[in-house]
Amino acid sequence: MKELRLVTDAAGVVSGQLVDTEKPTPQEGEVLIKVVVTGTNPKDWKYIPHGKAPFNSGDDIAGIVEAVGPNVLEFKPGDRVAAFHVMHSVHGSFAEFAIAPSHTTFHIPESTSFEDAATIPLVAFTSAIAMYQELALPAPWSRGTEQHNPKGRNPIPFVVYGGSTSVGLTALKFARLSGLYPIITIAGGSKDIIEKDNLADVIIDYRNNNDIAGDIKKALGGKELFHAFDGFTEYPSANPLAEALNPKGRITGILSYKHELPNGHKLKMTYVGSAHKTYPNFPVEDVETDKEFAYVFSRYLTRALQQGKFKTHPIEVLKGGLGGLPEGLNRLKAGKVKASKLVARIADTDGL
Ligand SMILES: NC(=O)c1ccc[n+]([C@@H]2O[C@H](COP(=O)([O-])OP(=O)(O)OC[C@H]3O[C@@H](n4cnc5c(N)ncnc54)[C@H](OP(=O)(O)O)[C@@H]3O)[C@@H](O)[C@H]2O)c1
Structure with a gap:
């Protein structure tokens, strides 16, 4: 699969490398998701200091369940979901496939687009x-x-x-x-x-x-x-x-x-x-206690979306899919993104 790994130069400017890597295998309690849209957050640029190894720092996943690990009860391949990936760990959302724990994965109704869903988890x-x-x-x-x-x-x-x-x-x-x-x-x-x-x-x-x-x-x-x-x-x-x-x-x-x-x-x-x-x-x-809370609250989010009680954030879809993320994160870093969430559609990536 393709994965975007980010680096920063000495001046703090974010750039990315699109690399070929193995599709991950979900472990106990984990869900493997085919990412349709990734969200972004300020931490995505904050935690890639200059000199560190290039890293896929994305945590907001919206996509389709590809496979589940042992002891995952509620999700099956084909389900539409959004999920919060474990921060600072491998297999983040800036890739064709990502991994999230099942307790921070939640179903999304047909009425919620993947673009909107990618704004929610973190x-x-x-x-x-x-x-x-x-x-x-x-x-x-x-x-x-x-x-x-x-x-x-x-x-x-x-x-x-x-x-x-x-x-x-x-x-x-x-x-x-x-x-x-x-x-x-x-x-x-x-x-x-x-x-x-x-x-x-x-x-x-x-x-x-x-x-x-x-x-x-x-x-x-x-x-x-x-x-x-x-x-x-x-x-x-x-x-x-x-x-x-x-x-x-x-x-x-x-x-x-x-x-x-x-x-x-x-x-x-x-x-x-x-x-x-x-x-x-x-x-x-x-x-x-926060882990237990996250499990329960994830399920509530599905219900609140389905009932139309929870509306998602305004979005800006980045041009070029994964390739558009560095430019977007540099704007986020410069404080130029106001009142909207930057999201990227994986299918828009050149070279996929
Ligand atoms: N601890 C955690 O677990 C955690 C989790 C998530 C995020 N964070 C941190 O939380 C911060 C916010 O993240 P975010 O994703 O919510 O940011 P964001 O959506 O990117 O924030 C952008 C908004 O900040 C507002 N803003 C700028 N200067 C302001 C000021 N002086 N006072 C009040 N509002 C101001 C702007 O609104 P106006 O145009 O109205 O000023 C702008 O729309 C970041 O530092 C992030 O790293 C921490």
Whole structure:
């Protein structure tokens, strides 16, 4: 099969080599997928430092099941699926065939295209782990309790910094499904993607704004804030969230945040890799529960797509299939991709 392996030069510019390699064989609990469309994420360029061996860093797979390993119960050849590949491991999505664990593979309905499906896995698991594991918010299927009632008369306020990032926008979609209220988000020039589907009750523009914390407090209308998600996590993004948060509240983000936060808050980092395995500095016990959560949440994603409750991110299809990925990742790196997910159709690759 063909596989794209990425490298960076001394200046950090990403380039790729299309190589011939063996089609992988799925092991215990794994699914081999014929990739129809691959998604992309910022980590795809972040984790290929100069001097390292060329690497297929793609993790978002949309395609058709080719074969399954031992002990895979729910998938069979021919099934339409999307899947989250194990980050930093071989057999990623920038190839004709890729491998994913069955617990982070999910069926996609006929109504969801492979292009749209390729936008889902990594960001959906990130936002879901942040909200339901780190912040312990009620899941979309939760009826709630008297103290913690998402759908009743005492709904839970929620703040997301970076509502127009792929991760942040997905968190807003889940927040609506969980019945949180008010949903407050901080975004900039791409905020129309939030407005379009009415995914937030209040949008605060971060540009030329010296009092984001004050704006959050106003939007809360006297309610206490206990849950905040920083989907951007670049200083000073978490500071106004922590300032508006009740001293007993929780804040999570998606990058490490070295700066001190107001009111003694500590930002706990969400790491989507915990859906698969442990990583340095990540609590082992959290990985065990996150794996179980990822299994259950994958199945919910299929259902939410089928019922039309979960809409996918806007996309840009890269020209040239796998060959178009380096140019796309260089644009992503340069911050030139706004409010859309770059995806590549494998069949568009020259030389296949
Ligand atoms: N820890 C994890 O497991 C994990 C998982 C996934 C991603 N990540 C990390 O999360 C970050 C976001 O990833 P992504 O895929 O969601 O990014 P993305 O979709 O590529 O983010 C692009 C968006 O960022 C917004 N943005 C730019 N500057 C901003 C600012 N100062 N404040 C708020 N928003 C701003 C822009 O919206 P506007 O035009 O509205 O400004 C733009 O549309 C990346 O650093 C990624 O590496 C971590």
